[in-house]
Amino acid sequence: MYTSVSGTAGDKDLPWVASGSLKASMHTVNGQLMLGVRTECAPLSGLATITGSTLTAKDIVTGASGCTDVNAGEHHLWVTDFLKRPIEMTLSQGTLTWKSGADSLSFQSE
Template sequence: MKRIRLWQCIIPYLLLSMLLTSCGDKMTGGPGTAESAPTSTSSASPDNSPWATSSILGSTSTSQPQETCAAFLPSTPCSRYTSVSGTTGGEELLWVAEGTIKVRLTSVEGTLQMAMKTDCSPISASATIAGNAMTLGKIATGASGCIGTAGDHQAWIQEFLKRPIAMTYTQDILTWQSGIDTLSFKSD
């Protein structure tokens, strides 16, 4: 019985002390306050000795990656593009002309990223552009459960993006050609 009573007295004091000593958003640097501790990272020295390390001190704060607009071609405006037409094997894709596809290119810390929104789900991938040819890295698709027509559109777009894409820009229209398929976009 005495032990239960003892714990009943100790637990509130422990909780109060944890509350008073917990870290907050503001660090004052005075006695008894939380301060950020420098982090250190170790890396092997050039002689590859597992015991030789160098220590680099840095701050614990991190910054968000910087994203900036990038142009698909030097002559294209840096903006979002909306689909205006598309073909597959010479046949018109009416669903593309309805503005179903929206695409933009950004640079995130020096790496090009293509982001696309379809009638099914978002798609993104790293991009490499050499001259007028764009090649996408591993394609990521947002969670979707599209079936029927929207699912068919998504599958077609996925196959289109897997191949190298030749880009042209004439009369304010950005045209992508991938194999026998084309997509055309207008800047928003």
């Protein structure tokens, strides 16, 4: 399990990501790679593939949960949109970084 430590949307820092609000994991289920990301509102999951250093998720679904905070809802939608794009992954000094276009998320192992 990885916990978020920083994030950017373009050149703008995302302080809500730095607070550890995202949890990410990958598991194999029946030979299929599954990606799971927990936001402040709900879990997201979907099938995933890794080709080289590129993570691609598909058929992303939101679990049965929710939130009443408008900002948290917007954060959830931002993460959902981020996961729909190909993500370049790097691991350096214990920090896992996902980059997609001008946006990025960084995580550290729990």
